[in-house]
Amino acid sequence: MRTPGRAYANPYLAGFALGVVLLAAFVTMGRGLGASGAFASSAAGVVSAVAPARAAANPYFARYLGGSGPWLDWLLIEIAGVAIGGFLSALVAGRLRVEIERGPRYTARSRLTTAFTGGAVMGLGAVLARGCTSGQALTGGALLGVGSWLFILGAFAAGYAVAPLVRREWV
């Protein structure tokens, strides 16, 4: 499974650069990075467009509907940037490639199903935890938030517990 393009960056240097980006967010905005918040605000935007009364009555979606609205949410614009930055990085490194990553004995259809399922499960977890690997693990981790460190411990523990059950995806 050799992927084309240049080799990936040293993980410690990439992590250091990511830490500087996170620090830049703290210094400029007084807030950190996020990802699941962008999913929440866009979901709120769609519910609000389809069923405005229902969105306004829902305490989870309603909070994204104030101010400049769900489509100009800070994290949604940040995630648009993530997509652009990720694409450009892969482009200059020659790593753009249409594929479905999976093990040799796992079908494409099964892999798409587990990817969708894993995403849906993470959606539930991220709502309950008020964030994901970006908003809790990176941001709250760097700010030493107690709940964020509980999230990190929980996520790694469950990841290691569940991974052996889905090993067939990769080997």
Add this chain to the structure above:
Amino acid sequence: MSAPFFELGYFGDGTGLLVALVIGVAFGWCLESAGLGSARKLAAQFYLTDLTVFKVMFSAVITAMLGVFWLGRLGVLDLSRVYVPETYLLPQLIGGLVFGAGFAIGGLCPGTSCVAAVTGRLDGVALVLGMWSGVLATGLGFPALQGFYESTPRGALTLPQALHLPYGVVVSLVVLAALGGFRAAEWLEARPRAALAANHSESRATSRSLAGGVQA
């Protein structure tokens, strides 16, 4: 105190969104160049054959943590104006467990799934759609979950406050733990290849990434 700039009114909402875009581009660039747009590479974290996720995540955490600590101590950054995610003990522990299960099943997390999707990985696209559906469904069912969601609140509680230790001591302990973790990660990745026979594709990818240069 001269930061955070936005909180101190140096610029408004419009410029704030421009900052969001620029920071997002840099964030996405870092994730992709570290290889974190690849589900194979992320999933390998949970089989201990490639610990890039751990290395990148904790290098980033200790870098930003040290930056916040020193900028605060030097009087540049007003820490009281930096938003610390609020703690809700049980929802975040349980949410973390559920999230980790989904991470292992899907092989990507929400931010990295966006990178996977835009770099051509169709499983990344599927995960983005799944995540979005999961957030939508949970949001629609939120009234039933709200009691649990708001349980065990502790406010913006930090580890130094909870452990009754000075900020600098906790920062040092986290740095030491991360350095120990990096050593363990290198040791795990350097295990004899025979132990990884079932995963030879991942171990090849590992040796490549370790030998690889830096492009970030």
